[in-house]
Amino acid sequence: MIHDSPALEITQVSHRFGARKALDDVTLRVGRGQFTALLGPNGAGKTTLFSIITRLYSNRSGHVRIFGRDLQREPSAALAEMGVVFQTRTLDLDLTVRQNLGYHASLHGMAGRVARARIEHLLARVGLSDRAKDKVRTLSGGQSRRIEIARSLIHAPRLLLLDEATVGLDLASRADIVRIVRDLVREDGLSVLWATHIFDEVEPADSVYVLHSGKIIAQGRSDEISAKADGASLAEAFRALTENSPEIAR
Amino acid sequence: MSDVTLHRTIGIGGYGVCLAGIIKRELLKFLNQKERFLSALVRPLIWLFIFAAGFRNTLGVSIIPPYETYVLYEAYVTPGLAVMIQLFAGMQSSLSMVYDREVGSMRVLLTSPFPRWSLLLAKLFAGVIVSVVQVYVFLFIASFWDIDIPPLGYVVALPAFVLSGLMLGSIGLLMSSQIKQLENFASVMNFAIFPMFFASSALYPLWRMREASETLYWICLFNPFTHTVELVRFALYLQFEPTSFVVVVAVTLVTFALSALAYDPGRGMLGRRGGPGE
Numbered sequence: 012m013i014h015d016s017p018a019l020e021i022t023q024v025s026h027r028f029g030a031r032k033a034l035d036d037v038t039l040r041v042g043r044g045q046f047t048a049l050l051g052p053n054g055a056g057k058t059t060l061f062s063i064i065t066r067l068y069s070n071r072s073g074h075v076r077i078f079g080r081d082l083q084r085e086p087s088a089a090l091a092e093m094g095v096v097f098q099t100r101t102l103d104l105d106l107t108v109r110q111n112l113g114y115h116a117s118l119h120g121m122a123g124r125v126a127r128a129r130i131e132h133l134l135a136r137v138g139l140s141d142r143a144k145d146k147v148r149t150l151s152g153g154q155s156r157r158i159e160i161a162r163s164l165i166h167a168p169r170l171l172l173l174d175e176a177t178v179g180l181d182l183a184s185r186a187d188i189v190r191i192v193r194d195l196v197r198e199d200g201l202s203v204l205w206a207t208h209i210f211d212e213v214e215p216a217d218s219v220y221v222l223h224s225g226k227i228i229a230q231g232r233s234d235e236i237s238a239k240a241d242g243a244s245l246a247e248a249f250r251a252l253t254e255n256s257p258e259i260a261r
Numbered sequence: 262m263s264d265v266t267l268h269r270t271i272g273i274g275g276y277g278v279c280l281a282g283i284i285k286r287e288l289l290k291f292l293n294q295k296e297r298f299l300s301a302l303v304r305p306l307i308w309l310f311i312f313a314a315g316f317r318n319t320l321g322v323s324i325i326p327p328y329e330t331y332v333l334y335e336a337y338v339t340p341g342l343a344v345m346i347q348l349f350a351g352m353q354s355s356l357s358m359v360y361d362r363e364v365g366s367m368r369v370l371l372t373s374p375f376p377r378w379s380l381l382l383a384k385l386f387a388g389v390i391v392s393v394v395q396v397y398v399f400l401f402i403a404s405f406w407d408i409d410i411p412p413l414g415y416v417v418a419l420p421a422f423v424l425s426g427l428m429l430g431s432i433g434l435l436m437s438s439q440i441k442q443l444e445n446f447a448s449v450m451n452f453a454i455f456p457m458f459f460a461s462s463a464l465y466p467l468w469r470m471r472e473a474s475e476t477l478y479w480i481c482l483f484n485p486f487t488h489t490v491e492l493v494r495f496a497l498y499l500q501f502e503p504t505s506f507v508v509v510v511a512v513t514l515v516t517f518a519l520s521a522l523a524y525d526p527g528r529g530m531l532g533r534r535g536g537p538g539e
Contacts, residue, residue: 065371069526087375088374093372095368095372101365103289114282118380119373
């Protein structure tokens with residue numbers, strides 16, 4: 012069963028902070044080698060969902076499985092399969108790029124020649140081999156993000172989670188990040204969960220889940236969701252679905 | 262990426278790699294923050310060179326163990342000031358963990374497949390190493406004063422400093438799990454550092470405190486900081502203080518266990534209180 016289980020399977024997960032229900036019966040699935048977008052305005056519950064998937068805290072109900080491994084019962088095996096790019100910048104600014112990546116390799120038990128080779132390979136992959144010795148502080152926002160993507164891949168995970176990876180970046184850097192991640196899916200068969208509130212980043216054939224006020228209110232192929240809203244764009248479909256929301260999606 | 266063969270070990274070797282990586286990061290960060298190092302050093306030196314010198318004649322210290330003769334007030338306060346460095350280091354690292362949680366590097370740490378308690382322990386050890394380095398630089402400078410610590414005392418006190426760092430770091434860790442947002446350092450000073458430091462045997466022997474107030478004496482006696490100071494003081498003079506040893510070890514174990522529980526994803530408060538990054 013583990014052999015053909017999806018990369019990520021979230022089943023009926025709910026979570027509350029005190030009286031506030033942050034996630035309400037969320038069910039979501041990322042197929043192997045698939046790019047799946049999680050669309051939702053700020054405050055929809057994306058970060059809470061990410062916190063649960065990355066085991067910052069546990070879900071009180073439902074299940075999270077990574078390649079068939081239950082996150083609560085086999086956390087170590089599940090976490091080893093997963094690379095994460097968080098919404099906030101999480102590199103040490105005063106350490107060099109290589110030191111940052113080396114630190115992360117050690118968090119996964121990798122050191123020495125193997126880790127070094129892996130770091131060089133990934134830096135080349137994100138086009139920043141020449142910045143290895145530079146302090147992260149000297150990098151641009153887009154470059155730091157690329158380093159964070161490299162970092163998330165050090166332990167060769169098969170599932171990559173990105174929480175608003177392009178937020179705060181200029182158009183060119185955004186396009187770079189999207190291209191790198193899409194290449195990873197196409198060329199390396201990586202499975203990706205891409206949380207965003209930016210519609211341009213979603214392609215018609217992508218699998219999409221729309222999260223709003225802690226609930227999944229729509230799911231399916233992006234073009235199908237748009238078609239249901241009378242052929243309008245995904246952004247318009249989203250507005251129609253969430254018209255009561257005070258947040259206006261870009 | 263799936264074709265890459267990885268030599269990843271989660272076994273004993275992997276734990277070593279992980280621990281070494283966390284310590285290395287802490288040391289690199291420490292080396293990059295020279296101002297922090299300097300201020301950590303200046304604080305006890307001001308106490309030693311100005312405060313202690315001023316109080317030298319006001320506060321006479323009679324012969325009490327581990328001292329075998331009358332000692333100068335400077336000699337009396339030196340162990341307490343050394344442990345004060347660790348107190349500040351422990352509290353500072355607790356605040357930096359709250360900050361790390363807000364900016365996210367704590368979250369990165371917690372996505373490591375190693376058990377969470379081992380990650381926290383590694384972080385604690387890393388902090389202890391940094392604080393011990395600072396302590397010995399302070400003791401080196403203080404040795405030019407009339408402190409008269411036997412040379413072997415510096416070696417014997419090392420395990421005492423490690424234990425003391427572990428205890429104060431664990432208290433900091435526990436605090437970091439309870440502080441929801443990064444508050445200013447002043448409140449930690451007021452509610453943790455000052456009471457712990459002043460209600461202890463760091464600046465005055467407890468019998469003196471007893472003369473002033475019986476209640477305060479008991480407060481000082483129950484303050485774990487008193488026991489770290491005494492453990493270190495006795496060790497510096499080549500003696501072992503069993504009560505302090507037991508108190509320090511017990512407080513370390515209890516506070517670390519509570520912190521591990523607090524950071525546990527299933528039972529901890531992070532999930533209930535909104536958690537980092539919410």
